[in-house]
Amino acid sequence: MNMAEKMLQLARDAKDAGRVMARLSSAVKNDLLEKMANALQAQAGTLIEANEKDLADAREKGMAPAMIDRLVLDEKRIGAMADGLREVAALPDPVGEITGMWRRPNGIQVGRMRIPLGVIGIIYESRPNVTADAAGLCLKSGNAVILRGGSEAIHSNTAIGGILREQLQKMSLPQAALQVVPVTDRAAVLELLKLEEEIDLIIPRGGEGLIRFVSENSRIPVIKHYKGVCHTFVDASADYDMAEKICVNAKVQRPGVCNAMETLLIHKDIAETFVPRIVATMRHHGVELRGCPLTRVFAPQIKEATEEDWGAEFLDLILAVRIVEDIDEAITHIQKYGSLHTEVIVTRDYENSQRFLREVNSSVIMVNASSRFSDGNQLGLGAEIGISTTKLHSFGPMGLEDLTTRKFIVLGDGQIRA
Amino acid sequence: MNMAEKMLQLARDAKDAGRVMARLSSAVKNDLLEKMANALQAQAGTLIEANEKDLADAREKGMAPAMIDRLVLDEKRIGAMADGLREVAALPDPVGEITGMWRRPNGIQVGRMRIPLGVIGIIYESRPNVTADAAGLCLKSGNAVILRGGSEAIHSNTAIGGILREQLQKMSLPQAALQVVPVTDRAAVLELLKLEEEIDLIIPRGGEGLIRFVSENSRIPVIKHYKGVCHTFVDASADYDMAEKICVNAKVQRPGVCNAMETLLIHKDIAETFVPRIVATMRHHGVELRGCPLTRVFAPQIKEATEEDWGAEFLDLILAVRIVEDIDEAITHIQKYGSLHTEVIVTRDYENSQRFLREVNSSVIMVNASSRFSDGNQLGLGAEIGISTTKLHSFGPMGLEDLTTRKFIVLGDGQIRA
Numbered sequence: 001m002n003m004a005e006k007m008l009q010l011a012r013d014a015k016d017a018g019r020v021m022a023r024l025s026s027a028v029k030n031d032l033l034e035k036m037a038n039a040l041q042a043q044a045g046t047l048i049e050a051n052e053k054d055l056a057d058a059r060e061k062g063m064a065p066a067m068i069d070r071l072v073l074d075e076k077r078i079g080a081m082a083d084g085l086r087e088v089a090a091l092p093d094p095v096g097e098i099t100g101m102w103r104r105p106n107g108i109q110v111g112r113m114r115i116p117l118g119v120i121g122i123i124y125e126s127r128p129n130v131t132a133d134a135a136g137l138c139l140k141s142g143n144a145v146i147l148r149g150g151s152e153a154i155h156s157n158t159a160i161g162g163i164l165r166e167q168l169q170k171m172s173l174p175q176a177a178l179q180v181v182p183v184t185d186r187a188a189v190l191e192l193l194k195l196e197e198e199i200d201l202i203i204p205r206g207g208e209g210l211i212r213f214v215s216e217n218s219r220i221p222v223i224k225h226y227k228g229v230c231h232t233f234v235d236a237s238a239d240y241d242m243a244e245k246i247c248v249n250a251k252v253q254r255p256g257v258c259n260a261m262e263t264l265l266i267h268k269d270i271a272e273t274f275v276p277r278i279v280a281t282m283r284h285h286g287v288e289l290r291g292c293p294l295t296r297v298f299a300p301q302i303k304e305a306t307e308e309d310w311g312a313e314f315l316d317l318i319l320a321v322r323i324v325e326d327i328d329e330a331i332t333h334i335q336k337y338g339s340l341h342t343e344v345i346v347t348r349d350y351e352n353s354q355r356f357l358r359e360v361n362s363s364v365i366m367v368n369a370s371s372r373f374s375d376g377n378q379l380g381l382g383a384e385i386g387i388s389t390t391k392l393h394s395f396g397p398m399g400l401e402d403l404t405t406r407k408f409i410v411l412g413d414g415q416i417r418a
Numbered sequence: 419m420n421m422a423e424k425m426l427q428l429a430r431d432a433k434d435a436g437r438v439m440a441r442l443s444s445a446v447k448n449d450l451l452e453k454m455a456n457a458l459q460a461q462a463g464t465l466i467e468a469n470e471k472d473l474a475d476a477r478e479k480g481m482a483p484a485m486i487d488r489l490v491l492d493e494k495r496i497g498a499m500a501d502g503l504r505e506v507a508a509l510p511d512p513v514g515e516i517t518g519m520w521r522r523p524n525g526i527q528v529g530r531m532r533i534p535l536g537v538i539g540i541i542y543e544s545r546p547n548v549t550a551d552a553a554g555l556c557l558k559s560g561n562a563v564i565l566r567g568g569s570e571a572i573h574s575n576t577a578i579g580g581i582l583r584e585q586l587q588k589m590s591l592p593q594a595a596l597q598v599v600p601v602t603d604r605a606a607v608l609e610l611l612k613l614e615e616e617i618d619l620i621i622p623r624g625g626e627g628l629i630r631f632v633s634e635n636s637r638i639p640v641i642k643h644y645k646g647v648c649h650t651f652v653d654a655s656a657d658y659d660m661a662e663k664i665c666v667n668a669k670v671q672r673p674g675v676c677n678a679m680e681t682l683l684i685h686k687d688i689a690e691t692f693v694p695r696i697v698a699t700m701r702h703h704g705v706e707l708r709g710c711p712l713t714r715v716f717a718p719q720i721k722e723a724t725e726e727d728w729g730a731e732f733l734d735l736i737l738a739v740r741i742v743e744d745i746d747e748a749i750t751h752i753q754k755y756g757s758l759h760t761e762v763i764v765t766r767d768y769e770n771s772q773r774f775l776r777e778v779n780s781s782v783i784m785v786n787a788s789s790r791f792s793d794g795n796q797l798g799l800g801a802e803i804g805i806s807t808t809k810l811h812s813f814g815p816m817g818l819e820d821l822t823t824r825k826f827i828v829l830g831d832g833q834i835r836a
Contacts (some may be wrong), residue, residue, distance in 0.1 A: 201810060405813045
């Protein structure tokens with residue numbers, strides 16, 4: 001078989017397996033995930049051995065230490081993968097849920113029932129824990145999953161996949177429900193991306209380059225997870241203490257993630273008092289500030305922001321600061337420079353809170369809370385498979401429910417159309 | 419400006435206009451749609467005049483009479499377009515609806531609010547009424563819309579668009595919320611399909627060739643409306659009268675549409691009595707039957723079905739008939755040959771009704787009702803923009819709600835992440 005035929009076979013096997021997975025009871029799926037979790041921990045030695053091969057290759061290629069660290073599997077990280085599977089097992093099963101049911105004048109009852117999507121392809125880079133995390137979410141939601149990790153983690157990913165597939169086999173479930181693509185060249189990905197009859201959804205997880213490559217070459221629907229350029233707008237009526245606490249948390253608690261604040265917008269009426277205060281606090285926390293000209297009137301010691309700083313995802317202890325005329329200018333700035341991820345208003349004004357909630361159409365809009373809550377776990381979805389910054393199907397943090405779709409069900413007693 | 423620049427400008431204008439439309443109250447949108455409806459009727463003369471040009475071109479090109487008929491605009495059809503807009507005005511507004519709200523242990527409240535998608539592109543063929551229908555649904559759901567109809571209806575579409583845009587202008591709303599692409603060559607479509615930053619969703623409406631062209635060339639999410647190969651499975655326990663009534667309605671009432679039955683599956687235990695009866699009835703209604711070998715044992719007068727007949731969308735008074743061992747074989751047949759559109763079981767058996775509802779994952783599953791109900795109006799969605807046969811975002815008949823997405827909203831009182 002050539003590459004195209006191999007990928008087609010793999011995808012067809014996944015489609016058949018998906019039909020079996022779609023019919024499983026929650027109890028069977030939960031049992032499967034528990035057994036997978038136990039097996040990962042019981043076979044930690046095998047995993048660490050496989051991981052050593054990836055680490056040796058990485059060192060030989062001179063990979064940066066931070067990248068190598070992301071690749072490492074040890075007892076602790078294997079335990080965390082196993083716990084992740086146990087947490088997903090404990091979540092409610094979305095499949096079969098009936099969301100709404102109504103009666104039509106002719107007596108038919110119409111409802112909508114959640115069903116799995118079918119086959120989900122995950123294309124990812126680096127961290128091998130994605131293999132177990134994504135598998136758990138896809139299988140719990142009744143789907144088959146095709147996992148294609150990066151070449152740098154191929155031994156680790158294959159070993160994790162092997163252990164998880166053993167559990168499928170032991171429960172007499174189709175192993176094709178979970179497949180790790182055994183080759184890592186892009187040709188294989190290109191073949192997979194053509195298979196719109198077999199694969200229902202592609203989720204790329206990784207850098208912008210990977211996401212663009214997948215999005216531009218796929219005939220299958222893609223849910224993209226682009227960058228997070230999160231804004232916090234401190235309104236004229238904000239409580240200073242609350243605003244300061246929220247801003248520090250959003251910028252400093254974990255600056256390298258997509259839900260960290262990148263730009264702070266401050267209402268002009270409070271600039272004279274709030275700017276010097278927040279600048280001092282941020283600098284105390286080691287944050288480099290880059291301000292608009294008016295910000296620098298009140299904090300001359302900081303750098304001037306360039307046009308590139310607006311809309312930049314620093315992922316670091318750097319913050320752009322701009323003073324705005326009013327809530328309208330804040331909203332306009334967010335529309336122009338934002339990435340549709342998460343935006344926050346700090347205010348005591350009822351009307352402005354409502355306007356911000358209604359008029360800013362990013363995926364997560366918050367009043368008086370830190371943008372760091374923009375995460376599937378924190379918002380109460382349980383585990384998350386990613387944060388969608390595109391609006392189709394799913395927008396914002398994606399949980400189990402987002403790996404399903406809904407069919408219509410109709411209960412009649414012989415109705416025909418007139 | 420070259421074509422690429424023109425399309426980019428048009429899409430950017432749409433994006434800006436979409437932001438204005440997203441904030442409109444339901445009352446303003448309803449008023450707009452009412453005014454549009456009245457204007458179409460008041461200016462029927464202008465429309466008929468423009469339509470005459472399309473008809474003259476069509477006749478000159480020797481277009482088939484059935485195709486010409488689809489193109490015609492007369493007072494009655496203009497009235498129907500206007501009524502369509504009034505019906506959409508009367509539907510509930512999905513924008514701003516909060517679907518679920520919950521409280522997290524730290525006190526933040528998390529909910530999901532419906533918002534417009536932004537900019538929707540509709541690429542369609544032939545019938546000019548799509549221009550008004552699609553515009554009504556997209557505008558009511560707070561979106562901007564880009565309409566690109568076929569060259570055969572360009573004068574009619576431009577005239578309808580002009581009248582509708584006049585009403586936007588009269589209400590001081592941005593005319594760019596509704597744009598009819600003034601050129602009909604495919605190069606313009608190809609340019610539009612690249613604009614993933616500006617356009618949020620593409621819906622192709624037309625033949626399979628158009629849908630494939632759009633799907634294969636688009637970087638923007640596409641919701642596809644492929645063919646309907648609808649099955650009816652008459653179970654062993656079915657009431658014969660009910661089964662006959664449902665089958666006749668599903669096949670005969672309007673054979674040329676996607677929710678008509680194309681294949682009838684009959685449980686082997688009732689074949690001896692039910693096959694001769696349904697064959698006689700169908701032939702009485704002028705239906706040509708094509709049966710499996712076992713069907714022909716009980717109805718030797720009918721043709722033998724070929725492999726191509728299973729899964730065929732006849733759109734005509736032709737029906738494929740197959741006898742199956744049991745519900746499992748019925749489900750397997752549907753999975754192999756179906757198009758994920760609509761499937762019906764006629765049964766009096768509780769367990770089989772539940773199995774069919776749960777295990778068949780087409781977009782609409784019915785018990786004891788005609789497949790002809792698979793339609794947004796009949797199912798109670800109000801108007802429909804199409805019937806999606808792909809699972810992402812929307813599966814089955816699509817109403818106003820499917821032209822929106824949901825953002826998360828978070829109400830806090832100063833919470834930060836620990």
